[in-house]
Amino acid sequence: MAMASPPQSAISTTATTTTAAVTTANLRVSFLRPQFCHPRRDFCPAGLLISSDRIWSSCGDANSQRRLLLLPPSRNVRSAAFAGGVSGPLLQDAGATVLVVAGAYALVAGFDNLTKRQVIEQNLSRKLVHILSGLLYMGCWPIFSTSTEARYFAAVVPILNFTRLLVHGLSLVTNEDLIKSVTREGKAEELLRGPLYYVLVLILSSLVFWRESPVGVVALSMMCGGDGIADIMGRRFGFHKIPYNKHKSWAGSISMFVVGFLISIGMLYYFSIFGYFELDWVWTVERVAMVAMVATLVESLPTNGGLDDNISVPLVSMLTAYLSFGI
């Protein structure tokens, strides 16, 4: 990220002290429009704009459209679980990891059970697992501690699922239940495509963006909620096909745009409640709408069996969100 390089003469003692005290890994971020910038600020060498209680990072020159507010972990961040200092961050993260691993296992087993009992058909089960697993996974992020290592603990869950998919996909171990819940045709090797890419994206998002950036939150919302609903709605109501792709329908794409947009806004609001970032909502709605539009367009394109939606949708969402949000 390009940081403004402020004049050396403008460095204040307060700025230097505060900068030293704050490590990047422990910072929370806020994306605000220029008019939200704190009026009282001095420059420091790292490109951080220091105010009395907040640290601003400039993503360009002084007139840049983007401003990034970095906050040290503080009283503002709410921990959803294991509150209090008794357990310590390590224990909290270990507990949260065990809980989410169990949740992931229960989700897949639960949908397998529903499919076996013929409560829902296999394809609907697969799409509901697609929608719910990523969204619930993201929804669990606040139960991890505010420590630097928290994201690595959280990433353990998709990493374990990655290993599980690999082992079963390569038929090293056979588990018909897993195959039934997450594949289209019930073939083991299918685990090595869509589902594997899906968990890879979860790993990437938690390690790179974590809960501190709207980029990962929006990309996962589009992949899980948007792309998942396009299939469900498209298969049921997709009578009118898109002119350039006879396999996709207006109903699927419009549902993807609307639901992906709403879930993205909902998830951003959810994380802002916990204080991980603050957003100017009018500005955010515009940008999320743009990301949803680009992701929907890319999803609707013919691929001829090429690029999987679980790669194209999150990657293009990340890129668009990165360009529009600024990080």
Ligand SMILES: Nc1ccn([C@@H]2O[C@H](COP(=O)(O)OP(=O)(O)OP(=O)(O)O)[C@@H](O)[C@H]2O)c(=O)n1
């Ligand atoms: N914009 C969209 C997206 C999907 N669909 C419907 O949902 C089905 C599955 O779409 P998609 O998930 O893109 O297909 P595949 O990649 O073949 O399947 P999957 O990703 O689920 O493995 C399509 O055949 C179509 O009926 C649609 O109508 N409009």
Ligand SMILES: C/C(=C\CO)CCC[C@H](C)CCC[C@H](C)CCCC(C)C
């Ligand atoms: C069917 C899928 C993709 C095809 O488009 C999704 C596959 C999902 C994985 C097998 C399971 C992933 C679990 C998540 C990493 C964690 C979910 C935790 C939550 C608490 C349920």
